Amino acid sequence: MRDRKDNRSRKLRRGLPQGSRHKATIAAQALLDGEGEALTRKCVEMALDGDTTALRLCLERLCPPRKDSPVKITLPKVETSADLSQASGAILEAVAKGELTPGEGQALAGLVEAHRRAVETTELEARITALEKENKK
Incomplete structure (x- = not known):
């Protein structure tokens, strides 16, 4: 951060150096x-x-408290981007019924989102490959 008066850099660290003990x-x-x-x-x-x-x-x-535990939910098979809305719907329904906590639902939704990106990338790669083959003809 810069000092407003003379536009010089200044250190903002206060207190003990990092890693030192009180x-x-x-x-x-x-x-x-x-x-x-x-x-x-x-x-x-x-x-x-x-x-x-x-x-x-x-x-x-x-025996420290567990931070994560396995969740039991049946998700539909996701092979195309069209199947992803069904998986998201199943997660929302499980949270609404109380079968999953909102935190577990959010974590699962994050996994579904990561899978969506992977499926989308695979589909785009296949489309690009098909277009390149068409252009070579």
């Missing part, structure tokens, strides 16, 4: 150095004794 973070890490195993053992003991917060922490480490 003093409080460094101090906390110094206190915890060498104590990780004991703290982990204590957390597991507390979880086994019924501390729900400790139990949640242990479970999140053992």
Whole structure:
């Protein structure tokens, strides 16, 4: 970004350099150095004794929450660009019925869009090849 008064470039970075740590973070890490195993053992003991917060922490480490999961939806076979509207319609219908979440529907629609581009490119390539063959005759 340029300074308006004299039209010179200026740095906009403020604070600590990228990748450096805050003093409080460094101090906390110094206190915890060498104590990780004991703290982990204590957390597991507390979880086994019924501390729900400790139990949640242990479970999140053992089995982190899934970000994506497979969706079960039947889409029509898409071989031409004419078939794509049926696939989009099936996704919309599944979202409307509650079979898919809106986020899952959006992700699937993105996949259908990528497939549309691939189908469209293939169809255009075939048309161009046919036109080139006609011109050579």
